[in-house]
Amino acid sequence: MTKIRLAELSRAFGPVWAVRGVSLEVREGEFFSLLGPSGCGKTTTLRMVAGLERPTAGHIYFGDDDVTHTPPQHRNVGLVFQSYAVFPTMSVADNVAYGLRIRRVPGAEIRRRVAQMLEIVGLGALGARMPGQLSGGQLQRVALARALAIQPRVLLLDEPLSNLDAKLRVEVRAEIRRLQRELEITTLYVTHDQEEALSMSDRIGVMHAGRLDQVGVPDEIYRRPATRFVARFVGEGTLLDGVLVRDGARARVAVGGFEVPVGEVSAPRAGAVWVCIRPEGVRLLDRTAAGGIGGIVEYVEFVGPSLRADVRVPGLPRLLRLAGSSVDLAGRVRTGDAVRLAVDPAGVAVGPAEAPEAEPVAAGGGARA
Ligand SMILES: Nc1ncnc2c1ncn2[C@@H]1O[C@H](COP(=O)(O)OP(=O)(O)OP(=O)(O)O)[C@@H](O)[C@H]1O
């Protein structure tokens, strides 16, 4: 097993800094995701790790080896991209054998490893098929088997599920995770899909405009976002700007005339903050309950097992989102209903207001979420 370490890795394209001083370590056998919006520098980072892109500054280590200047074919990485990148005129088995042939592995060993890899990705019976005869999910498994056949030191995946439909995405993502655990291969996974990152990763690095905003386990990223950007990009909820007020041990954030209770806040002591109220932090009270916050349901969304509702609260600049089991909430929230809500501090994240950062030189596709 090999750990990957990036030290102050940067990449400029002309005047545009696609990646700016990214330092992180992917531990041995770890599944690490780089998560961020379109244009934030995920693919550029991954391509530098693969050796397909030259860093402008910084270093890349595999274990103790500095591979910053090692050509891609000598890095021994397994790569899977968004587009299937399976050779259309080669059979499934030949596709998986490709990297082994290039490395002049003996024929008998190639046959053995191809059969083993196809078995592992659940395509044992399909070796003779041509790619045109496979579904998208099967094609992506071929790409995965091909990447793994060379027994790479590290596995690099760039949005490998984005061409699959919703159901297959969930299936293949479980498959990738099972394989990764089984082979204990250090994996760097790139995605803009927070659900994918939260559900698959040991740890996540959230990227924003070329920089790494936060690194942490999924629960940390979701519950204790380090920046306003991470709070907004990961998970849903109502993001507000306000002022932190302390009253002995109790803290609350004043937003206009409204006060949001917050739990244990390490920093800041007081002053300008952002606050993010997650839907699970908003509880629906009985209509007759005293206290709570009154509001009018503006929008209800039914998503099978759960239900989401956006509630307009007088004095709050944004709608408050509420979510719960569709059984619990059935008939209790309908568009136009007057409701009473309570905010649970455990479902609220807060952090110091950030000085507005100078936008990086605008580049195509660099939209922020
Ligand atoms: N070859 C290139 N030449 C010039 N600019 C580039 C090049 N490759 C990437 N960029 C720019 O670098 C920035 C980061 O691009 P990158 O492809 O790494 O983003 P990404 O996070 O992978 O986005 P997406 O989610 O859309 O794939 C973007 O502003 C992009 O336009």
Ligand SMILES: [Mg+2]
């Ligand atoms: Mg990309």
